[in-house]
Amino acid sequence: MAERMTVSYQKKPCYDIVFARGFAELTDELAKEEKNRSRRVCIVTDSNVGPLYAAAVCEALGGIFSVCEVFTFPAGEENKTLETVRRLYAFLIDRHFDRGDLLAALGGGVTGDLTGFAAATYLRGVDFIQLPTTLLAQVDSSIGGKTGVDFDAYKNMVGAFHMPKLVYMNLDTLQTLDARQYFSGFAEVMKHGLIRDSRYYEWLVAHLYEICDRDPDTLPEMVRRSCEIKRSVVEKDPTEQGERALLNLGHTVGHAIEKARGFSMLHGECVALGCVAAAFISWKRELIPMEEYYEIRDMFVPFNLPISADALDVEQIVSLTKSDKKMRAGRIRFVLLERIGKAVLDDTVTEDEIRAAVEELNFREED
Ligand SMILES: NC(=O)c1ccc[n+]([C@@H]2O[C@H](COP(=O)([O-])OP(=O)(O)OC[C@H]3O[C@@H](n4cnc5c(N)ncnc54)[C@H](O)[C@@H]3O)[C@@H](O)[C@H]2O)c1
Numbered sequence: 487m488a489e490r491m492t493v494s495y496q497k498k499p500c501y502d503i504v505f506a507r508g509f510a511e512l513t514d515e516l517a518k519e520e521k522n523r524s525r526r527v528c529i530v531t532d533s534n535v536g537p538l539y540a541a542a543v544c545e546a547l548g549g550i551f552s553v554c555e556v557f558t559f560p561a562g563e564e565n566k567t568l569e570t571v572r573r574l575y576a577f578l579i580d581r582h583f584d585r586g587d588l589l590a591a592l593g594g595g596v597t598g599d600l601t602g603f604a605a606a607t608y609l610r611g612v613d614f615i616q617l618p619t620t621l622l623a624q625v626d627s628s629i630g631g632k633t634g635v636d637f638d639a640y641k642n643m644v645g646a647f648h649m650p651k652l653v654y655m656n657l658d659t660l661q662t663l664d665a666r667q668y669f670s671g672f673a674e675v676m677k678h679g680l681i682r683d684s685r686y687y688e689w690l691v692a693h694l695y696e697i698c699d700r701d702p703d704t705l706p707e708m709v710r711r712s713c714e715i716k717r718s719v720v721e722k723d724p725t726e727q728g729e730r731a732l733l734n735l736g737h738t739v740g741h742a743i744e745k746a747r748g749f750s751m752l753h754g755e756c757v758a759l760g761c762v763a764a765a766f767i768s769w770k771r772e773l774i775p776m777e778e779y780y781e782i783r784d785m786f787v788p789f790n791l792p793i794s795a796d797a798l799d800v801e802q803i804v805s806l807t808k809s810d811k812k813m814r815a816g817r818i819r820f821v822l823l824e825r826i827g828k829a830v831l832d833d834t835v836t837e838d839e840i841r842a843a844v845e846e847l848n849f850r851e852e853d
């Protein structure tokens with residue numbers, strides 16, 4: 487039997503996260519609900535993930551759905567757009583999908599966000615399930631019901647909260663992930679330890695080799711613990727008023743670097759840099775001792791994540807942090823660390839403090 491945990495929404499049990507190896511158990515997971523119904527399912531996937539896993543998912547769903555369609559869009563953040571959603575609506579209309587049918591998001595966060603948004607809006611809302619296949623999607627984006635697409639130059643500008651019926655993780659899919667994508671997702675895992683759980687952080691450090699090797703016996707424990715942390719945060723604060731903002735550790739500076747680099751660096755790589763910057767400011771404010779700052783900074787390195795970057799344009803990055811969505815009443819809501827395992831929100835961080843932290847990230851010969 488696969489392991490599971492339940493996520494509540496507005497204090498009521500809402501959907502399960504199932505941790506499995508392979509897609510076979512998906513049949514039983516959905517058969518429970520689908521027993522007396524004959525509905526259609528549309529698997530939404532991208533051009534990398536579809537060829538790897540769509541057939542196995544179709545096979546698992548074949549017995550319980552009357553029709554299993556596959557909609558494939560070209561992989562990449564640049565396709566997380568209303569245009570792709572439009573094509574998906576057209577595909578569904580063409581095949582007479584109705585309110586009782588189901589969408590299944592098979593892929594990373596791009597697929598999950600886009601499919602969830604289509605599910606939230608098609609015919610004023612249809613059911614969907616998440617089948618996340620990247621580390622980022624498993625520990626982060628598939629949980630919490632945030633869905634959306636990018637609009638012109640703005641990330642996640644258009645969206646909706648729409649809870650999935652099920653999040654089913656086939657942990658074996660992580661084995662085919664490109665190494666850079668895998669480690670980028672790992673930055674969010676490290677973040678979970680830093681904001682919430684020092685023992686988890688220590689466990690991650692102690693399992694460095696197994697994690698880097700994607701050891702199949704270690705990954706389930708890691709993904710499960712990270713999901714627990716993400717779950718506990720979204721349960722307390724489903725619409726991101728307070729607590730959920732702690733998940734933004736490393737993201738204010740991270741997003742700014744992501745933009746300044748024209749998205750040539752991966753999200754998690756920028757989050758690692760952002761965490762280093764947040765730890766730096768925390769040290770300068772004497773929230774954490776110097777040794778802890780250096781420890782946090784240096785721990786990203788063995789996980790193949792950057793702690794410095796070439797020729798960062800400090801002024802550009804400082805000014806980009808001000809346009810971050812997470813601003814409130816003109817102030818940047820920054821996440822700082824009180825220690826490893828405890829993050830705090832702070833809206834008094836100044837431009838000068840951010841400037842100093844970004845300067846520190848700039849690659850120098852002696853680094
Ligand atoms: N909704 C949320 O709460 C939330 C949270 C964080 C991030 N996000 C969003 O998530 C997106 C990033 O997600 P991502 O990093 O998963 O990117 P992604 O979906 O683009 O996947 C990364 C790459 O890996 C490929 N891939 C996926 N699974 C694979 C597998 N098992 N084997 C081989 N290749 C595979 C994809 O085709 C893609 O090329 C962003 O758009 C971001 O805004 C959403």
Ligand SMILES: [Zn+2]
Nearest residue numbers: 674737753757
């Ligand atoms: Zn992130």
